[in-house]
Amino acid sequence: xxxxxxxxxxxxxxxxxxxxxxxxxxxxxxxxxxxxxxxxxxxxxxxxxxxxxxxxxxxxxxxxxxxxxxxxxxxxxxxxxxxxxxxxxxxxxxxxxxxxxxxxxxxxxxxxxxxxxxxxxxxxxxxxxxxxxxxxxxxxxxxxxxxxxxxxxxxxxxxxxxxxxxxxxxxxxxxxxxxxxxxxxxxxxxxxxxxxxxxxxxxxxxxxxxxxxxxxxxxxxxxxxxxxxxxxxxxxxxxxxxxxxxxxxxxxxxxxxxxxxxxxxxxxxxxxxxxxxxxxxxx
Amino acid sequence: xxxxxxxxxxxxxxxxxxxxxxxxxxxxxxxxxxxxxxxxxxxxxxxxxxxxxxxxxxxxxxxxxxxxxxxxxxxxxxxxxxxxxxxxxxxxxxxxxxxxxxxxxxxxxxxxxxxxxxxxxxxxxxxxxxxxxxxxxxxxxxxxxxxxxxxxxxxxxxxxxxxxxxxxxxxxxxxxxxxxxxxxxxxxxxxxxxxxxxxxxxxxxxxxxxxxxxxxxxxxxxxxxxxxxxxxxxxxxxxxxxxxxxxxxxxxx
Numbered sequence: 001x002x003x004x005x006x007x008x009x010x011x012x013x014x015x016x017x018x019x020x021x022x023x024x025x026x027x028x029x030x031x032x033x034x035x036x037x038x039x040x041x042x043x044x045x046x047x048x049x050x051x052x053x054x055x056x057x058x059x060x061x062x063x064x065x066x067x068x069x070x071x072x073x074x075x076x077x078x079x080x081x082x083x084x085x086x087x088x089x090x091x092x093x094x095x096x097x098x099x100x101x102x103x104x105x106x107x108x109x110x111x112x113x114x115x116x117x118x119x120x121x122x123x124x125x126x127x128x129x130x131x132x133x134x135x136x137x138x139x140x141x142x143x144x145x146x147x148x149x150x151x152x153x154x155x156x157x158x159x160x161x162x163x164x165x166x167x168x169x170x171x172x173x174x175x176x177x178x179x180x181x182x183x184x185x186x187x188x189x190x191x192x193x194x195x196x197x198x199x200x201x202x203x204x205x206x207x208x209x210x211x212x213x214x215x216x217x218x219x220x221x222x223x224x225x226x227x228x229x230x231x232x233x234x235x236x237x238x239x240x241x242x243x244x245x246x247x248x249x250x251x252x253x254x255x256x257x258x259x260x261x262x263x264x265x266x267x268x269x270x271x272x273x274x275x276x277x278x279x280x281x282x283x
Numbered sequence: 284x285x286x287x288x289x290x291x292x293x294x295x296x297x298x299x300x301x302x303x304x305x306x307x308x309x310x311x312x313x314x315x316x317x318x319x320x321x322x323x324x325x326x327x328x329x330x331x332x333x334x335x336x337x338x339x340x341x342x343x344x345x346x347x348x349x350x351x352x353x354x355x356x357x358x359x360x361x362x363x364x365x366x367x368x369x370x371x372x373x374x375x376x377x378x379x380x381x382x383x384x385x386x387x388x389x390x391x392x393x394x395x396x397x398x399x400x401x402x403x404x405x406x407x408x409x410x411x412x413x414x415x416x417x418x419x420x421x422x423x424x425x426x427x428x429x430x431x432x433x434x435x436x437x438x439x440x441x442x443x444x445x446x447x448x449x450x451x452x453x454x455x456x457x458x459x460x461x462x463x464x465x466x467x468x469x470x471x472x473x474x475x476x477x478x479x480x481x482x483x484x485x486x487x488x489x490x491x492x493x494x495x496x497x498x499x500x501x502x503x504x505x506x507x508x509x510x511x512x513x514x515x516x517x518x519x520x521x522x523x524x525x526x527x528x529x530x531x532x533x534x535x536x
Contacts, residue, residue, distance in 0.1 A: 035362050035363050035364065036364075036365075038363045038365070039363075039365055039401070039402025039403075040402060040403055040404035040405075040431070041402065041403055041404040041405035041406075042400075042401050042402050042403060042405065042432075042470065042473055043401070043473035043474075044402070045405070046405075046473065062362065063361075063362020063363075064362075065362075069289050073361075073362075075361075076361065076362060079363075099362060100362070101289055101293050102293070103360050104293075104358040104359070104360065105358070105359045105360060105361060105362050106293075106296060106322045107321070107322060107325040107326050107329075107359070107362075107364070108318055108321040108322045108325065110292075110296075110318060113306075145311075145314040145315070145317045145318070146303070146307050146308070146311050146314045146315055146318075147307065147308040147309070148306055148307060148308065149306050149307065149308055150288075150306060183314070211313070212313075213310065213311075213312075213313040213314055214310055214312055214313050215310050219313060219314060219317070221317055
């Protein structure tokens with residue numbers, strides 16, 4: 001009930017509804033953004049109900065503002081609880097980020113400094129979410145573009161401390177790891193070497209855009225509008241080889257492609273997961 | 284990040300200048316701008332998706348400037364993007380640069396009603412058989428509850444015709460004189476429809492929506508439009524399957 005099947009998943013886009021129902025055999029689960037299904041009825045719910053009969057479901061929130069200074073939005077949390085009660089997804093996940101302040105919603109996943117104070121706040125919010133939903137949630141590592149002078153805690157340690165304090169799991173977004181590492185000149189492999197893999201319940205893979213900042217340094221943007229980049233595939237390959245297959249999702253939210261292009265990405269995930277499974281059988 | 288630091292971050296996020304907030308490591312203008320762009324573009328894009336006719340009528344540049352002014356005056360409180368435009372029609376009605384388009388706020392009301400209809404609850408609709416079983420002497424006191432997708436928009440400025448032209452349902456043409464038009468928004472299955480109502484129908488349906496009995500709604504509609512035809516109105520309610528519940532009121536002593 002509280003586990004996604006080990007296999008490939010895809011972020012569901014309504015334009016792919018008919019193609020997905022036709023049933024690619026290698027698709028194990030779908031994921032939807034919670035906020036897109038908070039209306040009362042109509043096509044969104046009809047499609048989601050039909051998909052739930054075929055596939056395992058992950059509900060991924062983008063608006064709880066868990067990293068925010070404000071208390072959690074009670075109404076939003078109640079809507080979320082209602083949605084989760086209705087569909088009973090195998091997983092619920094949210095972001096280590098904030099998106100609301102002073103009652104205003106900014107429609108972005110904004111970064112937070114990592115300090116003992118922000119850690120205490122995130123721990124409190126994650127606990128409140130898990131208590132309200134009556135289940136474990138996964139928290140996703142962010143893509144970051146800026147860093148705060150006041151940060152005193154390493155991101156991986158920050159995530160590990162949240163896991164230890166709340167019992168939540170983690171959603172490891174490997175594209176986010178790569179984007180942040182490139183943006184801050186750090187090594188994604190040392191980040192992954194320290195990542196608390198025991199807590200990982202799902203992996204995300206998405207595409208990023210490349211730009212430069214005013215000093216000419218690389219600036220990668222987590223845009224989810226293109227295929228997964230080769231260095232991200234390489235990291236995914238290494239993670240799976242080392243830690244074994246896990247539920248792994250392709251996210252493509254903007255400039256949504258025709259279904260066969262997405263299916264190609266899904267097949268590549270399946271291939272890497274299968275290779276790891278057969279390698280462990282041989283071993 | 285506490286208190287004033289968050290305030291500084293939020294100010295920089297909404298600032299149209301290029302300055303990042305205090306307390307960041309290294310040169311961060313372009314890096315912080317990624318967030319500023321996401322915030323600005325995301326909400327405006329959501330409004331463009333929900334108000335395609337308004338966008339078509341005023342053009343992209345005007346729409347974006349108007350949307351920015353709206354979001355500044357009425358920032359969204361909820362992470363549900365489907366509700367971001369709820370107050371956009373009211374904003375347009377009072378937004379000075381938009382007053383040159385007298386029909387614009389009404390067209391936006393039609394589009395806001397379409398968005399609400401799209402997401403309305405899937406309440407079962409009553410068929411003709413339910414109406415046939417109502418005793419003739421109970422008809423006057425009948426209260427008819429309409430489906431939550433049903434909305435009425437009344438316009439003094441030909442908003443239905445303008446909406447149809449902007450969304451490709453009618454060839455664009457000059458409207459020589461504004462006239463009153465009422466329309467009905469509903470969602471028979473999944474896709475919202477917008478249809479023109481004969482004079483008086485809007486008053487009738489509006490009265491039903493507010494709990495009036497059939498008799499009271501008929502009186503109200505006849506007072507507003509002498510030619511109001513009850514059988515035509517019932518054809519819309521029953522034939523269009525607008526009703527979800529019937530109840531009989533106690534007659535006033």
